[in-house]
């Protein structure tokens with residue numbers, strides 16, 4: 128008698144817990160699924176010093192290997208590291224890369240790259256252009272953005288590798304407008 132009364136309560140408690148778990152994991156995968164399985168502290172600090180630490184999933188392993196081999200001349204900068212740190216970061220990037228990691232978005236991005244290509248830029252990939260095809264060329268050149276590589280200008284969660292569409296805000300730029308105003312005023 129007592130057991131029968133308790134049973135529904137137990138079932139209810141279990142289903143609430145299960146729903147909670149489902150919600151949590153659903154939210155996490157929506158968070159961009161560009162969040163790597165693990166976060167390497169050296170990668171985060173060294174590769175996040177000049178720009179956001181780009182999601183490892185957005186380039187294939189072969190790209191990261193080549194990029195890590197050329198840090199002394201990295202897009203015009205010297206980003207070289209001691210050999211031990213470089214090896215640790217390189218292995219991490221390869222493990223979480225688009226073709227070796229667990230990110231579905233990464234797999235998609237990697238599959239869109241020809242096997243013979245090892246692009247050095249995420250922003251040069253077909254995946255990136257497709258994902259950003261509604262952004263007009265002039266928008267990329269706005270003073271507050273400067274370059275498509277400046278993810279954090281528009282993706283407010285970029286530092287936490289959250290690139291979900293819910294946290295996108297394209298900065299406005301009134302410099303062209305102000306310049307026009309100034310020249311109008313001078314006339």
Ligand code: HEC
Pocket residue numbers: 173174175176177178181194198201202204205206216247248249250251274275276277
């Ligand atoms: C000394 C500064 C500096 C450091 C440190 C640095 N980078 Fe960069 N990185 C740059 C600059 C400058 C660019 C070009 C940005 C642009 O085009 O606007 C760049 C671009 C990139 C790009 C291409 C972005 C695109 O267009 O898709 C990748 C990938 C990249 N860096 C990865 C790394 C990794 C991995 C590390 C750590 C091992 C690292 N960077 C450390 C300065 C740095």
Ligand code: HEC
Pocket residue numbers: 159161182185249250258259262266267272274275276277278279280281282290291292293295297
């Ligand atoms: C000029 C602003 C801007 C910059 C800079 C930018 N993005 Fe985006 N990004 C957007 C917009 C707008 C979307 C489309 C959001 C939507 O679907 O509503 C988008 C979409 C995305 C998505 C898909 C999000 C989703 O939930 O479907 C990813 C991932 C992404 N960007 C990554 C990057 C990365 C990585 C960089 C830097 C290398 C970058 N973006 C630079 C504006 C920008």
